[in-house]
Amino acid sequence: MAQRIAIIGTGPTGIYTLRHLIDHPDPLSIWLFERGEKAGIGMPYSPETSSKAMLANIASIEIPPLVGPYLDWLEGQPDARLRDYGLDPEDLDARQFTPRLLLGEYFRDQLLELIDRARATGHEVEVMESTEVTDLQPDGSGIGILTANGPVDTIFDRVILATGHVFPDEEEATRSWFPSPWSGLIDAEIPACRVGIMGTSLSSIDAAMAVVNQHGRFWHKGEDLIFTSTSDGLSVTLMSWTGVLPEADFYCPIPYEPLKVMTEAALDTLKTEGARLDDVFALFAREIAEADPAWAAGINLAKLDADSFPDAYFAAREASDPFRWARENLREVEGNKAARITIPWRYAILRMHEQIEDLVPEFSEEDRARFDKGLKNLFVDNYAAVPSESIRRLLALREAGILKILPLGEDYDLRREGPKTVIKAKGETWTFDTFIDARGQKPLSTKDLPFPTLRNALLQADQEIPQVDEDYALLNCADFASRIWLGSIPWLMHDRPFVQGITACAEIGVVIARDIREVAVRKMKRPRRYCQAR
Numbered sequence: 001m002a003q004r005i006a007i008i009g010t011g012p013t014g015i016y017t018l019r020h021l022i023d024h025p026d027p028l029s030i031w032l033f034e035r036g037e038k039a040g041i042g043m044p045y046s047p048e049t050s051s052k053a054m055l056a057n058i059a060s061i062e063i064p065p066l067v068g069p070y071l072d073w074l075e076g077q078p079d080a081r082l083r084d085y086g087l088d089p090e091d092l093d094a095r096q097f098t099p100r101l102l103l104g105e106y107f108r109d110q111l112l113e114l115i116d117r118a119r120a121t122g123h124e125v126e127v128m129e130s131t132e133v134t135d136l137q138p139d140g141s142g143i144g145i146l147t148a149n150g151p152v153d154t155i156f157d158r159v160i161l162a163t164g165h166v167f168p169d170e171e172e173a174t175r176s177w178f179p180s181p182w183s184g185l186i187d188a189e190i191p192a193c194r195v196g197i198m199g200t201s202l203s204s205i206d207a208a209m210a211v212v213n214q215h216g217r218f219w220h221k222g223e224d225l226i227f228t229s230t231s232d233g234l235s236v237t238l239m240s241w242t243g244v245l246p247e248a249d250f251y252c253p254i255p256y257e258p259l260k261v262m263t264e265a266a267l268d269t270l271k272t273e274g275a276r277l278d279d280v281f282a283l284f285a286r287e288i289a290e291a292d293p294a295w296a297a298g299i300n301l302a303k304l305d306a307d308s309f310p311d312a313y314f315a316a317r318e319a320s321d322p323f324r325w326a327r328e329n330l331r332e333v334e335g336n337k338a339a340r341i342t343i344p345w346r347y348a349i350l351r352m353h354e355q356i357e358d359l360v361p362e363f364s365e366e367d368r369a370r371f372d373k374g375l376k377n378l379f380v381d382n383y384a385a386v387p388s389e390s391i392r393r394l395l396a397l398r399e400a401g402i403l404k405i406l407p408l409g410e411d412y413d414l415r416r417e418g419p420k421t422v423i424k425a426k427g428e429t430w431t432f433d434t435f436i437d438a439r440g441q442k443p444l445s446t447k448d449l450p451f452p453t454l455r456n457a458l459l460q461a462d463q464e465i466p467q468v469d470e471d472y473a474l475l476n477c478a479d480f481a482s483r484i485w486l487g488s489i490p491w492l493m494h495d496r497p498f499v500q501g502i503t504a505c506a507e508i509g510v511v512i513a514r515d516i517r518e519v520a521v522r523k524m525k526r527p528r529r530y531c532q533a534r
């Protein structure tokens with residue numbers, strides 16, 4: 001009988017897993033569960049959480065292939081559809097950033113093609129849309145699934161959790177307080193008032209777009225982007241500890257060129273020696289010094305360590321007016337894109353973040369704390385660079401007198417006073433009529449798992465954070481053993497701090513599908529160090 005496999009969640013992680021499962025030589029019976037009305041879109045790319053103004057920060061050239069490249073799909077779309085999303089059909093290219101909603105439509109179409117392909121090669125595929133899985137229960141020879149619509153009449157051999165992002169519920173939101181930009185903000189009417197947004201990154205820019213597009217419009221005047229307001233009294237304040245804005249996405253060769261110093265062999269040596277942050281930083285510094293000696297000398301790299309380098313990296317930006325910095329950075333990256341110029345130090349940092357992520361679980365607690373406080377932030381700053389168009393929009397809002405940036409420092413006080421939110425920082429007080437917390441996905445622990453039987457089993461096994469092996473199979477949970485794979489991002493983030501992103505989803509999908517293929521001959525595997533309960 002065919003193995004019965006359930007994939008819970010059909011965002012990018014679920015789709016990439018399916019893509020690789022169907023290469024299985026034996027026929028499988030694959031069930032896809034999706035709580036949304038349509039399978040295959042994923043949280044950031046769905047109409048419930050995104051609008052046409054919200055851009056993806058990944059381009060076709062970076063999206064791992066499913067059935068066909070995103071660019072081919074775009075080129076196959078009717079002109080009117082592309083224009084409706086603000087794209088010029090004559091001007092599509094592999095490095096272009098498009099609205100997230102369009103990317104969601106691509107993923108959905110790719111899923112439908114994959115399902116056809118799977119069926120044509122002998123697999124059975126059941127698609128359960130509008131079906132929220134509410135629990136998983138061990139049942140003799142497999143796993144039973146409960147859904148909000150009732151129990152499923154099949155027992156599964158393997159279950160893959162690909163449930164993705166979890167943000168606070170809409171119920172926690174009020175008309176003036178949004179615990180995340182995805183808690184009803186997209187459909188909410190926000191009056192022209194004093195709007196505060198906690199965070200200055202991609203999600204915060206999304207939140208600002210959700211508000212300002214209700215009170216005006218962006219338009220191009222030659223090379224410039226202008227925002228014309230149709231309401232009086234709107235102000236939007238983005239805030240964070242430092243008030244630093246993200247930089248614009250930069251040109252670099254893709255696929256990535258190999259690193260010269262931080263090679264797999266060098267990292268393997270560090271791993272066997274016990275992965276100390278200072279040794280990792282030594283490799284990091286040598287890689288940058290070789291790639292870009294002038295920049296290394298300018299920042300005084302030879303005198304810096306893992307703790308002082310991040311401060312030096314951000315120092316000039318923190319000291320500068322954020323909009324002046326953004327304008328200059330935009331000019332630089334656009335010039336480099338046009339001339340295909342790679343800034344070597346930026347490219348070196350970009351390629352190193354993935355290499356270093358593998359070592360993070362091996363760090364001592366002290367090194368992990370140092371990493372989280374310092375180097376982690378600069379890696380995120382580097383890879384989470386935003387589309388140039390997002391920076392143009394921020395600059396246009398600034399020119400229109402709507403946008404402010406507020407550096408709070410670490411020691412600030414935030415209070416909700418009735419419908420208002422009051423922030424005290426650096427001896428000053430700011431009052432906001434509407435407040436949006438846009439700080440992004442937080443890592444979650446076992447107690448947050450939405451499947452009670454599995455959650456209780458893990459808690460009884462003293463797993464504060466679910467333990468997974470390097471192939472994402474859940475470990476040490478007796479009745480579920482060898483049956484559950486955990487690809488749900490918020491539970492992986494503790495030890496894979498950079499796990500978000502479509503490329504990470506693709507990697508998870510490849511590994512889980514491969515492991516399921518090999519599970520019959522599974523050897524005892526060494527758990528990752530992070531699996532030790534903290």
Ligand SMILES: Cc1cc2nc3c(=O)[nH]c(=O)nc-3n(C[C@H](O)[C@H](O)[C@H](O)COP(=O)(O)OP(=O)(O)OC[C@H]3O[C@@H](n4cnc5c(N)ncnc54)[C@H](O)[C@@H]3O)c2cc1C
Pocket residue numbers: 008009010011012013014033034035036040041042043044055056057058131132133134162163164165203441450487488489500501502503505
């Ligand atoms: C606002 C935002 C913007 C982003 N933009 C980008 C970007 O531009 N580029 C990039 O590379 N990365 C981006 N990311 C990172 C993001 O992590 C990935 O792109 C990707 O969406 C993760 O895919 P996923 O399948 O793991 O999770 P999700 O996309 O969250 O999909 C999970 C799916 O599971 C379903 N589901 C959840 N629970 C259940 C259940 N119990 N039963 C049934 N179905 C369930 C959900 O409905 C959803 O369809 C963004 C993240 C956010 C939050």
